[in-house]
Amino acid sequence: MSQPEQRDEVEMLSLMLLIRRFEERASQQYQAQKIGGFCHLYIGQEAVVCGTVAAVRPDDYLITAYRDHAHALARGTSANACMAELFGKATGCSRGLGGSMHYFDREHHMYGGHAIVAAHVPLAVGMAFASKYRAEDRVTLCFFGDGAINQGSFHEALNLAALYKLPVVFICENNLFAMGTSVERSTSLKEIVDRAEGYDIPGTVIDGMNFREVRDKLSGIVGSIRGDPHPAFAEIRTYRYRGHSMSDPASYRTKEQLEKYRLDDPITRLRAQLAREEKLTNEQFDRLDKEAKEIALASVKFAEESPEPPLEKLYDYTYAMEPARPRAQGENSGEANRPGGGPPSKEKASA
């Protein structure tokens, strides 16, 4: 049931491979202490974001939480810019000022990268509000984890979206754990999707290990929203193979559970589907995987060789003089935004 907005499956498989190989490299570089702060990996969940972007337009708004590397890559941010951001380099997608949890890419309609759990859900509603205000048919895709559904801002946002009939899809990436706390230990409902019913928002449960199911169900949801703005809720059931962050050994879950999901791996599954339909040979798959590995490896080299953000621009991003603009190709510096206030000691009185 391929729809006009859907993207080529082999291309999407190769995107899933890129995400996985990128995250593996990020993990390795984190352990080598090239990456600071927190680092949350997406391995295991690739079909969720790839299935979603395969079903939407490139100019639909996308916003997510802190496990965000894959969302930027899926949107078209280069692996180089993503890895450089982890290294805190000026060539990073947020110029090295955001880090792992704060990826932004205006050009590719990636609106972050938000690290306070559920604090971005109202932002998504505001973005959808803007679309409706301007009578655009854009849809906002708001990703968050199962940990977000018990925050007040999540509930306020769902109510507002339903009240104002705004074109937003709330996508709960249910990977069964909010850090180390399982859904059954955090949530009064048995089924997360039932949260939506309380706000009169239609809800759907989707197998997040199955790329095609994610894509097809999202296609249907997004299609229904375009002509008739309203919110929708998708609980996409998935699994992260790694811990919550790099410092988490994930001792709160069993090996058996992890193995069960690994056997249902989203990349393996899509590969098998394509192979069965004679759309992909083993050789082609190996070539795609090799390319993904090469891109990820090259991104490490790019990040290592990139410059640090210049110290003299420290105050350039605190206040904007002009509305921010998308970065021009290859532009690495912050000329777009001169300081409004500047350093405290240099306010008007320094003369």
Next chain:
Amino acid sequence: MREITYRQALNEALAEELARDPNVFLMGEEVAEYNGAYKVSQGLLERFGPKRIIDTPISENGFAGMGVGAAMVGLRPIIEFMTFSFSFVAFDQVVNNAPNMLTMSGGQFNIPITFRGPNGPAHQLGATHSHATECLYANVPGLKICTPATPRDAKGLLKTAIRDNNPVLVLEVELLYSSKGMVEEEDVELLIPLGEAEVKREGSDVTIICYAQTVPLALAAAETLENEEEISAEVLDLRSIKPLDLETILKSVSKTHRVVIVEQDRPFCGVGAEVSYRIQKEMFDGLDAPILRVAQEDVPMPYNEKLEKAVLPSVEKLIAAVKKVCYA
């Protein structure tokens, strides 16, 4: 010039900016059909319609966050808090999302949003409804904060705030909504830059630094000091807390050599603490007396009228402080 109320001045600012820019909208509790809890948005729904004047449920975090999201994609929201005491429910949006976005995104997303509403103690509203929030928000890089005390400043600063490309907090004064003052005619474009203090009364013996609801208080004290103590007090209204107009402050202090700061917030880490630090750092040798501050007492606001009065700055407390720095 004509005389209008502080409330009317704010209303005109909103109406003019809504008419000027289709990306501007006003959102908050009771702003539309109720015409504003304090009637600041009177008539705006009728004129601009429900698309641009939007009533919200009581969800401060939710609608403040909506404003930030809408600002990320090019709208220019005005978010009304019924009082800034309620902005704490939206603290995460005001402090974490609005001012951090530009830096976190490496300069890609500025947030042109105005948060406005009454701030500071009013009259016997008790501890939860009497917060003066300026010192809390002034601590956050990326926010701008203005505190108009007159109808003219209210109109000019709010219009500037709405046009600013950053998150700006316009901290209004509930007790001044009905106060009157001279303002330019409606056909005059009145824009007052953020970060410019104003000398509201000239003097030569002491500088009284004030803002928001302590401005009328300082003017009253200056009048009494002139008449009864022969002390000539210069009254300097900060108008903006951030950016802070240190130049105008230092110019005044270099004339008077004595300073009293009268502020509506709490003493510990209050606005006056920062202002006095900056003055002594720049012109320690130019001071003839230690800088004194008159602020609230450091207690949660009591309901009882007499106790509330004891907590707040007053003309009497200010006069006593001025006499002390003048060794009078």
